[in-house]
Amino acid sequence: MLKEMVENVREKCPLIHNITNYVTVNDCANVLLACGGSPIMSDDVDEAEEITSICGGLNINIGTLNQRTIPTMHKAGKKANELGHPVVLDPVGAGASRLRTQTAKDLIDNVKFTVIRGNISEIKALALGEGGARGVDADVADKVTKENLAQAVSFAKEFAKKTGAVIAITGAIDIVADGEKAYCIYNGHPMMSSITGTGCQLSAITAAYVTANPETPLEAATAAVCLMGVCGEKAYERLTEQDGNATYRNYIIDTIFRLTGEELEKCAKYEVF
């Protein structure tokens, strides 16, 4: 299944409208190009609907959120819904401030999302109203482990049911779930958390994947999560003793650029629940 997902993105080259933060925006653009998609970044409310209309999918990311772009997010989201385009939400820092938590909730109430992707603390903040985030990183207390995995899977399925979106909770173990089925993914490397924006990058890739594979959003989001994890592993193997997080960041994007569908199929490690 993963092989076809990868190849569909490379063949269709989905154009993705990104309303995103200024910290990781360049990485998001380059990673979209690396996976076979095409990026456009635009956040002014006056062009939101036009830009969304010429694209195939929309990626909304609330990092460095500011008042100016919130109406753009709503307008673009509604337009994408009207056109039947997939929409991804990355609720960066939900739980860390009322502005972010409330904006993410309002977006979920007003826009139908195809995928909501965040760390466990962000997703808990949205689902349960708990604010356990350590800034933009997950709180250690929230961590998904082998011990609490069954519980976390149920939680993801519940929130998927409630929102109608595929829920992707990423961390050491990733969970991608709709209301009925969940994939737990064991790829990735701890050093990925030493790079800013691997989560943002994954959300952008996810938008490309669900846009190029519109009939199977659960599997497409799973493929995107596996891709990021596998590339994190492979890029880590390239590192020398002198390399750190800057080179690692470049190598991950390089690996995404090169990875074939066969390689993803071979290296992805997941279970279905």
Add this chain to the structure above:
Amino acid sequence: MLKEMVENVREKCPLIHNITNYVTVNDCANVLLACGGSPIMSDDVDEAEEITSICGGLNINIGTLNQRTIPTMHKAGKKANELGHPVVLDPVGAGASRLRTQTAKDLIDNVKFTVIRGNISEIKALALGEGGARGVDADVADKVTKENLAQAVSFAKEFAKKTGAVIAITGAIDIVADGEKAYCIYNGHPMMSSITGTGCQLSAITAAYVTANPETPLEAATAAVCLMGVCGEKAYERLTEQDGNATYRNYIIDTIFRLTGEELEKCAKYEVF
């Protein structure tokens, strides 16, 4: 001719005021340093004229355009005109939204540009009112080829006459034209389109080149376009089988940092029409 252009930039170290997008801004700053210039990024209307005044040239780029910075672009552009500073326009995404097309047109009506640099779809949107852009990339139907080159050259010369600016249309074949004369440049590598912002980078470099070579804007812009293409070729040769677009992006900037005037003279491939 190209050798002197390169050396003038390295000698004079022109300070360039950039009003630009947040996607590729870091690359624009680093590439200006790499080619021998010096960058300052500033977009608040209250400091526009002061910042323009201490610089030698101005680079206006409408990527991630928003209402806040449009008055800054006009104010800085007019100030640069008053002071006789070269001004470059990069109409990123013109044709993709009315906001971008109209803003670029208004700027052209109110500011005298030294160079306007874009892809063929962006330039067509401004010259002909056609909106064929695929987001921020050129439409395949618009592509400049050996077959339609004579026609594209005429089109570039016409638009140069109309605007009084040197027109640089970049793609697989690049055209740099004023009203009388055009250079067609055959350097570059297809993989350059896998990196976000090579166009933005080129516009920033062009601003440094026309600022350090103020008497010959057509040749200075040609040198900048050749430089980008030659460095794209040389950087490609450094890539290993594991490298992708992230390493390629770094190697292009590295190559610009190292390239001498002699090397550019030797490797540039162009014809005059």
Add this chain to the structure above:
Amino acid sequence: MLKEMVENVREKCPLIHNITNYVTVNDCANVLLACGGSPIMSDDVDEAEEITSICGGLNINIGTLNQRTIPTMHKAGKKANELGHPVVLDPVGAGASRLRTQTAKDLIDNVKFTVIRGNISEIKALALGEGGARGVDADVADKVTKENLAQAVSFAKEFAKKTGAVIAITGAIDIVADGEKAYCIYNGHPMMSSITGTGCQLSAITAAYVTANPETPLEAATAAVCLMGVCGEKAYERLTEQDGNATYRNYIIDTIFRLTGEELEKCAKYEVF
């Protein structure tokens, strides 16, 4: 002394709230991760106090300054003061425009800063009201040399007394001073000025260092300045003949990621005045 400073950052992993420019923001985030800290970037006035409150320290950088974020800087700064959190100011481009000079001065009048870090022209603009900056770079006439070092040290101590902040003036020779004591640091490499944002990166690191070493801000800021310089030297040694400023930027961050307290202790070159 330096060894403990480095290790405290890696152990405590201080969370730093950054209100910063969009040119170097990604590098600031990655360099904070590299040195052992954790970044959050946030600039909307509505979440300023909440974000500051969950962090351990605050880093205010006025590059690409705009009207929208000035109230955020004041609000976050005051909140950090209330909570006893260290606050760093990077007055990027002070002296280059009235907006930047005045904003930096207003911030100094209203917020108690732990460290103010800039180049000599920026610090002179704030201390003496002189505007000698060449954009965001120091004016050559202002340069700190062996000849004028004693005078520059006195100047730094005076401004430290006046503001109550540790003053870090960075350049070929760096000075870090409080009202009584100054460290002059001789690490670094001239090629560091070919990369955009090494100053911004240093300010972010400094925020992490003074947050993890709250009792000794003078020594913590000195350690941060030594770290940047030593890593600039070590990264330079890795460069091949084909590498330029893009690879150098990555290698500096890589080196920061890897550097141990022992290595810093061994390689730092400074005198006390």
